[in-house]
Amino acid sequence: MRQINKAFGPVQVLSGVDFDLRAGEVHALMGENGAGKSTLMKILTGIYQADSGSVRIEGREEIIKTPVDAQKLGIAIIHQELNLLPEMTVAENFFLGREIVRYGILQKQEMKRIVADQLAALQANFGPDTLVKSLSVGQQQLVEIARALSVHAKIIIMDEPTAALTEPEIQQLFAIVRQLAEQGVGLVYVSHRMEEIFQICQRITVLRDGVSVGTKDIADTHFDDVVSMMVGRALDERFPERDRRIGEVKLQVSGLSDGHTVRDISFDIRAGEILAFAGLIGSGRTEIANALFGLSPITAGTVAINGQPVRIKRPADAIGHRMAYVTEDRKAKGLILDMSVRENGTLVYLPTRNGMIDHAAEQKHIREAIEKLNIKVADSEEAVRRLSGGNQQKVVLAKWLVELPEVLILDEPTRGVDVGGKAEIYRIINELSRQGVAIMMISSELPEVLGVSDRIAVMNEGRLNGILNTKEADQEKIMALAAGGSAV
Known part of the structure; x- marks a missing residue:
């Protein structure tokens, strides 16, 4: 050419x-x-x-x-x-x-x-x-x-x-x-x-x-x-250093099953902690997220947020408990591509006053989100389909950040995002963890899993085969657990 x-x-x-x-x-x-x-x-x-x-x-x-x-x-x-x-x-x-x-x-x-x-x-x-x-x-x-x-x-x-x-x-x-x-x-x-x-x-x-x-x-x-x-410049750190402020248990899951893929899953995530889920495709990582967010039924087990049991049967229940979910397929499930950045950014928490849309509050949120998340967009009325992958992902995050979530589920948060965009998203994740959000991150990129998380939960055929401390983990240990073996 x-x-x-x-x-x-x-x-x-x-x-x-x-x-x-x-x-x-x-x-x-x-x-x-x-x-x-x-x-x-x-x-x-x-x-x-x-x-x-x-x-x-x-x-x-x-x-x-x-x-x-x-x-x-x-x-x-x-x-x-x-x-x-x-x-x-x-x-x-x-x-x-x-x-x-x-x-x-x-x-x-x-x-x-x-x-x-x-x-x-x-x-x-x-x-x-x-x-x-x-x-x-x-x-x-x-x-x-x-x-x-x-x-x-x-x-x-x-x-x-x-x-x-x-x-x-x-x-x-x-x-x-x-x-x-x-x-x-x-x-x-x-x-x-x-x-x-x-x-x-x-x-x-x-x-x-x-x-x-x-x-x-x-x-x-x-x-x-x-x-x-x-x-056109050097990136000082591929995975930015985190200011770790890990607190009390925020999310506690015990004996979770969905009657189909995942069976008897138990784990907890503390305030300010990033727990990454690794495993092969079909191992049940996304299915856990779907069950927690009410997209599929929980047939056994319990879920507690801040020590209080919660019943989640549909996404509205999860949102009511201040849980947020960034899905793996942003274009099909996370965004309405022909709508504007403003409309997408307020899909979850559309501000209203006296039963009417509060346009002033809506514009205030999207201006703050564009600045805070560094979304590169000419105007908030621009159709979201025109943005790059990294900026689309930031819009997906923006719609969940009108109110700071208690629990944030991120499924493949940097899929299809370039190296500069990844660094921006890692910065946002780190900032949210610093503010006390409990983060469950699903990723197929092992360097990302090791570079971003505090602990790593490894799935194998619908079961949790082990949880590793990131400081002691490496790719070989993760893959051994993902294949059904031991990390020893």
């Missing part, structure tokens, strides 16, 4: 960007949210057309006007945002738009066999007849990966492919990536996870504000270089 330019109205998104990919290499494309990575890849895949510039595939200039053109050229993409229809099966989603038909008859069994083979290669624990709506976010991501791999592409773009995967699944994916590279496939790897870049990629290209900052061999660079290229 040479001298690619793209503007949306008066906003110049890409300015003279160069990017090249060699056969058999894994090439990282990095940059903060809004740097232009997705736009560049959408031009390569025919979703957008460049205003100027050229694209050459194997030395031949190509005009890519549609995704079908890209597919014919052997270009496949695994999108960060899942593009699956929930009411259809895995097999139906897999072959959507490219069904196998002979003599006017849909070859269902053949398609199922192909899907089953692809899923088996990824060691997926579900089959072609499974309804997508019954899959977790991580399992849906595996479907996307398998679908992209099935077209035998020469160029595969992976946009945050491991965002919903746990460490063993990431290593499994890396094995597939290396195998594809050995077969001569070129892979563009878009990720905010720095550890992955240094583990799987050979070269890295960094974009900042729509401009190519540079391309380097991974062997000749390190973490601080990449961060400086991305943000």
Whole structure:
């Protein structure tokens, strides 16, 4: 790709960007949210057309006007945002738009066999007849990966492919990536996870504000270089130091079961403490959060806040007890994308006076939230879908902070957020803990778990297999517990 330019109205998104990919290499494309990575890849895949510039595939200039053109050229993409229809099966989603038909008859069994083979290669624990709506976010991501791999592409773009995967699944994916590279496939790897870049990629290209900052061999660079290229400055601390002020037990959970996934879960979180939940996908981490917040029934066990038993049957009950829940899928479950920052920021606690919306109080809260959380937005009336991932996540937090919560549940709080945005979110989490909020954090990123929390609760197949003090924990101990073993 040479001298690619793209503007949306008066906003110049890409300015003279160069990017090249060699056969058999894994090439990282990095940059903060809004740097232009997705736009560049959408031009390569025919979703957008460049205003100027050229694209050459194997030395031949190509005009890519549609995704079908890209597919014919052997270009496949695994999108960060899942593009699956929930009411259809895995097999139906897999072959959507490219069904196998002979003599006017849909070859269902053949398609199922192909899907089953692809899923088996990824060691997926579900089959072609499974309804997508019954899959977790991580399992849906595996479907996307398998679908992209099935077209035998020469160029595969992976946009945050491991965002919903746990460490063993990431290593499994890396094995597939290396195998594809050995077969001569070129892979563009878009990720905010720095550890992955240094583990799987050979070269890295960094974009900042729509401009190519540079391309380097991974062997000749390190973490601080990449961060400086991305943000234009050094980040003093990846995980900021916390002013720990841990108090009395705030949340106490005893013998919790949901009658489906989680069984006999007991733990407590103190005021000002961050308890991280680690484990494999399907281990029950999110299910605990859903039960605590009234999104799924509690069939056994008790929950107490500040020593007082509470009954939570629906989210309104949880909110009434000043519990907040930032879900793992902010766009589907945390935000209403076409509404403004102001409207999203007051969804939970809409201020009223005499039965009418108190617009002055509403504007006051959102102004304070924008300043306090450092939300980068031109105006509070801007649609939230136009914000970067990190700023969208801050808006999700803002709606829960009209009143300081007693308990804050964070499910994958930095998923899809760039390195600068992560540092901002960690700062906010630290400040909330300093104010005495008990924080339950679910994360699939082990460096994040170790860098942010005070203790780590590790789940295995619906049960709590152990709780580690962060000072004594490491990735090996966490993974041993997550796999059902012992941390000793």
